[in-house]
Amino acid sequence: MVEAHFSPTDLISKSRTRAPPYVPSSGDSTMAVNSVRVAAAQMTSINDLATNYATCARLVKEAASAGAKLLCYPENFSFVGAKEGESLRIAEPLDGPIMKRYCALARESNMWLSLGGFQERGSDDAHLCNSHVLIDDAGKVRSTYKKMHLFDVDVPGGAVYKESNFTEAGKEIVAVDSPFGRLGLTVCYDLRFPELYQRLRFHHGVQVLLVPAAFTKVTGEAHWEVLLRARAIETQCYVIAAAQGGKHSEKRESFGDTLIIDPWGTVIGRLPDRASTGIVVADIDFSLIESVRTKMPISQHRMPIEFWKQASM
Template sequence: MRVAVCQLNTRDNRATNLVTAGELLKQAAAAGADLAVLPEYVDYLGPAAGVPKPEPVDGEFAAFFATAARTLGMWVLAGSFHEAGPDAERTYNTSLVFDRDGELAATYRKIHLYDVEIPGRVSYQESKTVAPGTEPVVVEIDGARVGLSICYDLRFPELYRRLAVEGRAEVLVVPAAFMMHTGRDHWEVLLRARAIENQCYVVAAGQIGDHDPGRTCFGRSMVIDPWGTVLAQAPDTTGVVVADIDLDRLATIRQELPSLANRRL
């Protein structure tokens, strides 16, 4: 299976962002991708006052990416968007997966919310406006079991172990908007760790560059194999990179170094 990570600089104009996302999906399809992964909040990343009205999973956001998946004949993981939440004050941060026919195959709501205070650098309380999801999700894509996550989830290894063991995941996906000040030190390290410890491929699509108000995302979208080797990495610009997932290689690694089978806890 060939996977593509699409790296965007999403801003505060939803229509423009969706056009850009659509163009990157076309590039991914032209490169032979079976699955394309877009970043967190692919449709809008900007001032809170301009956030699009929250939608259900069958709203305009979903319709746009369902049409793209069907038109291109490709699986699409549509990053994430503001799904209508449990109350008037909070949304969900939600990923949708569409199959080659444009049918909704999976929905995942971000479990771990980014509540961080770093004096002089960042003050962000995602839980003020976003409700946490509760359920890990694995979806089968062209014979590969794919575990879903979003951005800050990456710092919680117990989620990925559950995806790998209980969900029998072989691929882990991470749409993200990872901040520059943490991304430059932690992004690749954490992604490679999740790949190695769970003996899974990791497919991570990130936002890149500046986003109002005063937010800069790290980018460096990448695909990593179960040995922890980076197979493909995006340069520091908007674009698409692709890599091939080889489930036979995954099986060999799990057989020769059976750390998942040897676990005691």
């Protein structure tokens, strides 16, 4: 038996009217609808908090003008160190002045913000947490995910990185309800580990995966898009991948290529210039998520963990 042949347009059921599985809590002002507009930002952050904030504030205005209600920033949106130890020196708790300023930006802009890769103060002076912080349109921190997989690699043709020298690894999977569906929070290098995304989809009911990143130029050229599309296809989720792009300093350059991908694996939003600063906008269509999952019900076909334990014997 071979897979049936159908296109993404075949998957969209025009007769479906059921609302997405998000029920606003008391106090929420934004009701879920059948589709909602989101945006992903691309920027070249540097080791200057004020300059990066000014860029973020400008991009919020662009996203609002485009009708988006969620703006996703890349990893290290607020600061990229140029010298060893700089990120540790500026790290602070979530109730510190840096995050308070971004909470105010969300509130004043009436915009949800996905702040990928914030330098949150760790458990000791020698470590920070690479934290993905989700803020709602009232300026409230809704959820925080600490990056699980740390980038300790010797990149072929590139530099040697050891993130664990100064970063604590997170241990908790984070999914959160929002007007944009159920969101799964991840950061950059997590992208190479499909188990996390499988759990977000099949154990936590996620509909949209957020992947803020600062991929290196070498790894980005080789793997960035194919990994993102694979995560979208195998989970049947939207993927919003906000990326750092361009040269941050003499020693550091990021690949860029900010993307938004639908549950069929189609790129529906892409910034034309990999190194430019700007936003890309797309609509999250809840009927498409439902239709893809109904017509290809992989959640029903997955083998339970018990099966794999027996098969490995």
